[in-house]
Amino acid sequence: MALYRLLDVLPIFSGDHRITRLFTLVPGSEFGADALSAIDALGGRTVPWSEAGGREYDLVVAASPKGDLSLLRGPQILLPHGAGFNKSIPGEGSADSASGLDPAYLRRSHGHAPIALHALAHPEQVSRLAATDPRAARRAKVVGDPTLERFLASASLRDRYRAALGTGGRELLALVSTWGPESLIRQHPGLPARLAAQLPYDQYQLALLVHPNERSLLGAYDLAERLAPALDAGMLLPDPHEEWASVLIAADALVTDHGSAALYYCAAQDRPVVSVHRAGGELIPGSPMDVLLCGVPQLGRAEDIVDALRAYRPGSGQAAARMAFARRGEAAGLLRTEAYALLGLTPPAHRVAPRLLPSPGPAPRVPAAFDVRVENTAAGVRISRHPAGAGPPGHHLAVEHGAADERFARSAGLLYRRPLPESAAPLDAAWTAGGWTRHALSAYPGCRSAAVLLPYDRCLLRVRGHERTYAVEAEPRSEDGRIVRIDPAVTLSAVHARLLSPHPLGAGPTRMACLVGERAFHVTLRPATDAEEQRVI
Template identity: 35%
Template sequence: MGRKRVLAVVHTVTYGKRLLDVLALLEADFRLQIFFTAPPHAFGDDVPAFLARLGSVVLPWEQATGMTFDLALAAGPRGVEHVNAPLITLPHGANYLKRVAEGAHSGVAGLRRQDLAPGGRLPAAVGVPHRDELRELARTCPEALPLAHVLGDPVHDRITASLSLRAAYRRALGLGEGQKLVVAVSTWGAHSSFGRFDALLPRLICELPAARYRTALLVHPNVWAGHGAYQVRSWLSRCVHLGMGIVPPEADWRSVLIAADWIIGDHGSVTLYGTLTGAPILLAAAPEHEINPASPAATLAAQAPRLSPTHPLADQLAYVSREYRAEEYAPISSRITSEPGRFNRNTRRLMYGLLGIGQPAHEPVTVPLPDPLPPAGWVRGRGEALA
């Protein structure tokens, strides 16, 4: 039986995780065969292991670019002009948050001409999460505007579909009665909160009593790939020994975020997704020159309290809890997507339309997130193992 061939172009672990949410919409369809490939990328060293864990059919990049496919999916632009297939491009994070200053190539990452039409070749479809992005698209690459589809955001939908399971996620993490969870989040780059972890981590360990608080770190996979897993674990080894939980790059961080009582973050996607959870947010870093001023990250940076180096951390956490108003963050989280709850419906329709075959005759369900595993560092540390 002839099958339609679908290619997933996985540049990095972050891109791969985003594509897995999309590929789930093609499950159980015997008319399709999914292939994966990994183009060269500066942060792609962990991709082969990521794909091996999936048990997927992986084609070498040179072979994949010499073949023809019925559909291709990519969450990053590098090299995709060499793919012979109708291509859907998607953002790999929340909205389009980062501003890039690269001379003639300056602009909003993901919405610049070289991002939308690498090598001068336009894709078959450009998926965007919010209708407001169409204005920037019309300005930077107007020829891509007719190809744009407002699809929504899969992470937004998975998180909102899972909020009612918060208590179950906390039990799965081993949080005891009355224990509070502080999640420190970092994107990548010199101005991310990871660049300030040498000052923040000792405070998380020394200022928060172990009987009341658990701490977990969510560090962008590009940090792990750029510095190497050995180096990151080496930097954080003392923290693990003292009981801090490190969420590895291959783990699903979204249920950990839902379980948080506080989020200490920066200008990255994970911090923005944190506005969906109801947890008060403290910003450890928010470099104005790296933030798209039209994005919800800019609004969050102007509104969320900034971490103070001089006041006790526990006092700051108590303060932001007292001051937190969910209604003040609702306009920020609503900018993540203008199609809340409809990513699966919109994206499946687009994919099957390009494939030229009918969709399965059932509603594409948004599946709640699975229980998280306790991160490394919680099994041992501060002289006490979790139950």
């Protein structure tokens, strides 16, 4: 986390040919290997610690007071590596001291190279530093938070981030886990999978943001294997450097432990936050995170997540964030002014601006088999899909042929296919829509309906025992200037259930409603034309 804070700060020197940037890793961290790998991936130049202490530097920038920083000769800027000072790490430094304000580390750095500037984000942080180390507080200034600047500058990219994540019209629920024994991922390891089973796939998307220290301890491969049920159900696991912040901007709601990432979310927007933090020894009473967690709903069971989100009181998150951040919109300029003053240089003439956050990636795993729950109501057919095996069985199993495990295909009540990309083969062979549906019903005797998705939100559907094939077309919705489209596979489940119900349809076109959450999509069902039957897929 300290490295990523430094990477948020270093652009204050961008465009200046006089500046050379070097990285060194202070010994003692069990997360050092991953930090060096991250620097190497960025193309940064590193200096071994054994050599770093033998050189003179014009400026040293650090985001943690831990380690013998006094060996680095040159004026030093010390930054917090999170949103304020909210946690105490048991067994580390002085008992009950906030991480980042521990006098055992702050006073160690006085020696030959005292900290020239404590660059803090809020006056309250200066007061807390003064209570810990009055000498250090005399060199403290409130310059704002450079990471928050990137959040605020990137707010207008929300739609772009959601498009990259494949969120669409769903609600994106982000889970945030800090590191250590009181973190979400340690205290509630099964929560992501339980939420994936609880929340309908067509209404919610999940993302889990894991602190880089925790990812380093487990390793990316082991972490992904532990989370496999939730990831297979479509949950996102963003990169810990910048993508976590892009996902928070894209999110509609947040589930958090006591990690300070939640404060950035609350500072940038006023959307629901719920807590899963249990009482422990790490959270500092009266800190901004403590105020936040005391003011938001507590989540007990995964089954109560929707009620917990609805219980959030608007404004409570932003009130806590105001305790952590001041000088909003000024951090880059203020910090550059202070840094160049210590360098004894005039800053470049060009304006320094926060770097926009990149679009997140890669794309999530997309489930291809769903247990579909059906409820026939006076308003229409209500559809709720959950990835197969994640929750209780539904009315039928809907499976995308060619994308799902064959065992799912052989158990499907509704089997559907999406068009394949155009072939570059010198002699091509391709199914027609009508031909494939006949083939599917023959090859899978347990299947009741087979369908092909066609362009323009249309589908061709064949039901076992019915003489005719059907064309199914879903109409998009207009919502406050936006057009919302439904995945045609969802409407196929609604039509499949309607055609298998004991109430027969008339001979002509039929209009019905497919209900997904609070949305109703109008669907037209009619006999398919010969042209639709012969459509090449």
